[in-house]
Amino acid sequence: MTKKLTDKDIPAFAEIKNYINGKFHNPIHNNWIDNYNPSNGEIYGQIPNSSKEDVENAYKAAKTAFPSWSQTTLEERSRILIKISELLEANLQRFAEAESKDNGKPIALAKAIDIPRAASNFRFFGNAITQFASESHESIGQNAINYTLRQPIGVVGCISPWNLPLYLFTWKIAPAIAAGNCVVAKPSEVTPMTAYLLGEICNEAGLPKGVLNIVHGLGGTTGQAIVEHKNIKAISFTGGTTTGAHIARVAAPMFKKLSLELGGKNPNIIFADCDYEDMLDTTVRSSFANQGQICLCGSRIFVEASIYEKFKADFITKVKVLKVGHPSEADTNIGALVSKPHLEKVKAYIAIAKEENGTVLCGGNEVTVKGFEKGYYLEPTVIEVPHDECRVNQEEVFGPVVTIMPFNTEDDVLLMANKVKYGLSATLWTNNLKRTMRISNELQAGIVWVNTWMMRDLRTPFGGVKASGVGREGGFEALRFFTEAKNVCIKY
Numbered sequence: 001m002t003k004k005l006t007d008k009d010i011p012a013f014a015e016i017k018n019y020i021n022g023k024f025h026n027p028i029h030n031n032w033i034d035n036y037n038p039s040n041g042e043i044y045g046q047i048p049n050s051s052k053e054d055v056e057n058a059y060k061a062a063k064t065a066f067p068s069w070s071q072t073t074l075e076e077r078s079r080i081l082i083k084i085s086e087l088l089e090a091n092l093q094r095f096a097e098a099e100s101k102d103n104g105k106p107i108a109l110a111k112a113i114d115i116p117r118a119a120s121n122f123r124f125f126g127n128a129i130t131q132f133a134s135e136s137h138e139s140i141g142q143n144a145i146n147y148t149l150r151q152p153i154g155v156v157g158c159i160s161p162w163n164l165p166l167y168l169f170t171w172k173i174a175p176a177i178a179a180g181n182c183v184v185a186k187p188s189e190v191t192p193m194t195a196y197l198l199g200e201i202c203n204e205a206g207l208p209k210g211v212l213n214i215v216h217g218l219g220g221t222t223g224q225a226i227v228e229h230k231n232i233k234a235i236s237f238t239g240g241t242t243t244g245a246h247i248a249r250v251a252a253p254m255f256k257k258l259s260l261e262l263g264g265k266n267p268n269i270i271f272a273d274c275d276y277e278d279m280l281d282t283t284v285r286s287s288f289a290n291q292g293q294i295c296l297c298g299s300r301i302f303v304e305a306s307i308y309e310k311f312k313a314d315f316i317t318k319v320k321v322l323k324v325g326h327p328s329e330a331d332t333n334i335g336a337l338v339s340k341p342h343l344e345k346v347k348a349y350i351a352i353a354k355e356e357n358g359t360v361l362c363g364g365n366e367v368t369v370k371g372f373e374k375g376y377y378l379e380p381t382v383i384e385v386p387h388d389e390c391r392v393n394q395e396e397v398f399g400p401v402v403t404i405m406p407f408n409t410e411d412d413v414l415l416m417a418n419k420v421k422y423g424l425s426a427t428l429w430t431n432n433l434k435r436t437m438r439i440s441n442e443l444q445a446g447i448v449w450v451n452t453w454m455m456r457d458l459r460t461p462f463g464g465v466k467a468s469g470v471g472r473e474g475g476f477e478a479l480r481f482f483t484e485a486k487n488v489c490i491k492y
Helices: 052-070 074-090 092-103 107-131 165-178 193-205 219-228 241-254 276-292 305-320 340-355 410-419 433-442 475-481
Strands: 018-020 023-025 032-037 042-048 136-139 144-152 155-159 182-186 212-214 234-238 257-261 267-270 300-304 359-362 381-384 401-407 425-429 447-450 483-491
Touching (some): 018 193, 032 092, 052 155, 052 182, 052 212, 052 219, 074 092, 074 165, 074 193, 092 107, 092 165, 092 193, 107 165, 107 475, 155 219, 165 193, 165 234, 182 219, 193 212, 267 276, 267 410, 276 401, 300 305, 300 410, 305 359, 340 381, 340 401, 401 410, 433 447
Parallel strands (some): 155 234, 234 257, 267 425, 300 401, 381 401
Antiparallel strands (some): 018 023, 136 144, 359 381
């Protein structure tokens, strides 16, 4: 019998377990990893470092559940997914606190964005699966008809990152199970708590045992075991480009379906004819939301030369008033970075920028928060760079760090915007329609926002080009990924 979730604090020491076949299990070999609270730098729990044997048990549970789940009516699948959504909403406070404690982000942000969006993912795909239609083609004059079946793949693997833990975890799981697959999923070992709590929610919602299995552990052990498992037929992964390349090398010879949502180095292009105040407020948000730890953050800001000095002064003024503080404080704008190694990585890039003649206009220093002196806090940092060739403009930093520099012409800024190896998203600020159409067409990115940022319609395809990934998530694109198309031709 599963304990019903209530809005209460996460225990001071939390031992997380694997969720396999509807029950919670310790790892077979009893290997554990410390789980840190970024806000104070302290260990507050342990998670399994699951082995091949743990993954195999999860696979067997999924395999056993698949025949029944794949034949479950769309209406019943929809009902269960929507129930999960409702239970997440009912436990909003508890999940937001857990997300904040694990990740370091402000509770207010998790409560406003992360958990509601996770709930929306289940609701959206619960509804979408009832509208997911296949095609038929009548062969006129040949007395034949072709129709397409969209059938679930079987057992699939879903591996998600630490920056938006439950949000991106559910972004994969929801369409996978909606389409009739069973899942072996691994959340980031850095932020496992809300994935662990999701198992309780699934049981309460009546999700059949084995449809979703959650195994915790390191990428090199648990993740590797999922990717190389010969009978896990598809892998959906969000994370770093280097890891994505490794997954592709392992999975491609096994002919697995792959969806890889990888890194980004997104340009924010600002023309003088923009709606200035709207642009300024949004640019602060698109630079530093979630401590800059969102793959869609605009980390390279290019400003038309005629307004560059004004923008620089106004932007710095707004950035300097952002409060770095404990995630539980209501007025905190910038919480803790996710881990000490990540904090050191971001600081190293600030040092590199200085070595390459970048000028730190504000920020760049660690912050000591009273009462939480060992937490991983960093000032939001703005760096003026002399040219676009510097490493901090070419490599993904993934923290509260942005660069700014002026440009003169459309051609100049397009060249710089497209020069990096990444191509996830871009933001364009202009009220010139012709310019909008020209630049949107030329930008090498999977997503282009014009006069906005992070406005997402779940029906739209999501993903990047170049080193930012392969494939698309979202809407029917996700349901297509998690199904196999079969053509049937009947002559009559």
